[in-house]
Amino acid sequence: xxxxxxxxxxxxxxxxxxxxxxxxxxxxxxxxxxxxxxxxxxxxxxxxxxxxxxxxxxxxxxxxxxxxxxxxxxxx
Numbered sequence: 001x002x003x004x005x006x007x008x009x010x011x012x013x014x015x016x017x018x019x020x021x022x023x024x025x026x027x028x029x030x031x032x033x034x035x036x037x038x039x040x041x042x043x044x045x046x047x048x049x050x051x052x053x054x055x056x057x058x059x060x061x062x063x064x065x066x067x068x069x070x071x072x073x074x075x076x
Contacts (some may be wrong), residue, residue: 003049003073005057007029007034018060018069025053 005022016031025047026034036047049057049071061069 002051003051003054003057003071005060006046006070006072007045007047008068008070009033009045011066013068015043015065016064021056021060021063022049022053025049031071 005025007018012033014028014034016028016032016034019026019028019032025037027037029035031069038047040075054073061071
């Protein structure tokens with residue numbers, strides 16, 4: 001199973017919780033907004049999530065205070 005984490009930039013206020021929960025995949029910019037560590041970090045709103053990171057990604061979506069994250073899971 002693969003999954004993609006989507007960041008809605010119109011909702012995100014750079015609280016940084018997702019960066020704390022997914023440090024292998026996300027970094028933060030100087031203002032606290034999440035950036036992908038893997039693909040096109042200059043504004044990519046979509047991030048591929050590995051199977052091992054899926055529980056943390058689900059927790060990030062659940063804990064985001066502004067509902068700026070969504071997870072799209074695809075069964076292979």
